[in-house]
Amino acid sequence: MDVEFDQKHLWHPYTNLNQPTPVQAVDRAEGVYLYLQDGTRVIDAMSSWWCCIHGYNHPVLNQAVTEQLGKMSHVMFGGLTHRPAIELGKKLLEITDESLDAVFFADSGSVAVEVAMKMAAQYCFEQGETEKKQFITFAKGYHGDTFGAMSVCDPVTGMHHKFNKLLNKHIFIDSPQCGFNDAWQDQCLDEFKCVLKQHHDKTIAVIFEPIVQGAGGMNFYSPEYLKEVRHLCDQYDVLLIFDEIATGFGRTGKLFAYEHAAVVPDILCLGKALTGGYMTLSAVLCNQKVAKGISTNFMHGPTFMANPLACAVALASINLLLESNWQARIESMAKQMTSELGELIGLPHVKDVRVLGAIAVVELFSDNNCDWQAFQSQTAAEGVWVRPFMNMIYIMPPFIIEPSELTHITKTLTKIIKRLPC
Structure with missing residues (x-):
């Protein structure tokens, strides 16, 4: 080598x-x-x-890839569909909350975040809320390396400060200071509550990593925070996006991290372990409110969207996990x-x-x-x-x-x- x-x-x-x-x-x-x-x-x-x-x-995942390879490795998703995408879509809706009802397959975690942000923005614009132009997110957050994703990563201590002049400016609040096992203190939410009250009319969505902030510092925080955020987003009619690229599929001890708080986002990003590490694939799930609220074409379509090989091995990986x-x-x-x-x-x-x-x-x-x-x-x-x-x-x-x-x-x-x- x-x-x-x-x-x-x-x-x-x-x-x-x-x-x-x-x-x-x-x-x-x-x-x-x-x-x-x-x-x-x-x-x-x-x-x-x-x-x-x-x-x-893993022999089960190897077999899934091999069997799908014998049929087709790829076909465009524009105007066409195939069994691996359909079956994977069914499985994702089956294992997530029943309120999540639509699936967009993307290339990677970063692209999933891009799609979620665009999805939330187009929803707002089509509701006539054209003054909404910002997202609210946490300091010490990480959402990927593409431009939209970078714009909601920590602008100071994150990895993308060199590009700050090129990024859209969003609203950052301190990362949650309430540890996962700490007794809940209402003041932990004071800054978020104040910022959302002040800026909700200009906010497209709140986006963050639920329960575990990964590359921003491995911060584990209280499920109660998620409950309160969900309540406030509903109160001010602001969409809520959870980036579960890293936490999905069992890593935190729950199948999805949002289950620790028994709350559900409007838009959910999944990736990483989705295919068991075999191929790059991500998925963005949303509820009927968002899906039906976008009445014109959603303008995103990766070349390798819903790649059959990736969908086939993802389905096999999820089943392998659930059966264990x-x-x-x-x-x-x-x-x-x-x-x-x-x-x-x-x-x-x-x-x-x-x-x-x-x-x-x-x-x-x-x-x-x-x-x-x-x-x-x-x-x-x-x-x-x-x-x-x-x-x-x-x-x-x-x-x-x-x-x-x-x-x-x-x-x-x-x-x-x-x-x-x-």
Whole structure:
């Protein structure tokens, strides 16, 4: 494998080609393991950025792709349809709240957010609410790397501040300060309540990640916040969008994060684990209010919309998840990670250790002295693949991981975090 060519010519996420970040060459993958070119293997504690909930090279998912490939790999969705899209659409409406009634298939998570924002905007415009031009969202939020998605990501601490002059300006409020297990305090909602009251007549929609803010800081917040936001959006007739690209399909311990609060958005974005990590695909679901409120053509249509291969493997992945004992498995993972990472609590450089569902986070007070490349090299040498960011070391292993494999991850992280200089 020509890694030298890679380092000279291939961009990787959030890197530059003048000082390329070192990469590990993966030869193949099986179960929870990545097999590197040098013959070593590492447990993928990241599920390839939340996606591979069933691990790698799963026979059921392989079969779904192979069978669909024998029929057709792709056909345009303009004026045509096919069984994988229809069956996947039925399944998504079956497993989400009954109020969600329509599905738009898109390419990726970022594009799903673009579609949701356009959908909300067109709905408002067609109701004659043409003065609505802004979205309300959280600081420390992350919704993707395309322009609409970037505009509702954190404008200061996020990854897109270099493009601020090119982005539409929206309204940002502080991220929720009420922890997932904290006793609810009404004042946690004061800023949102004030901002929505002041700006609802100019607000297209409220958009945020429910329960878990991912790349913005792995913040787990109270379900009560969602309940109150839903109530206020209804009071002021403002649409509510949930970005569940990362949290959907069991990651938080519920099939969808909004279930923690028993509230439902007007528009729901899904992606990442939708296909079990096999192919890029996302879906935007909306209720009848939005679907019927858009009476003219909705002007969005990706070339690979509802790709048959992706739809087929997504349907197989969802069925594989639902037919497994996934709730008990994730509950067991949560208890194990809480117990085994618990000895890090109280270390002078560790600010917090938190677990929700199949997500565990070790937050440091600072990353000023941390060499994350060296950290990755050390964990990889121990047989674990992680990718820290900012001051966060976090894991979200595949749901199929064995307890002994999970222990190997937690013990490796514990050992290396204890000797960090930061």
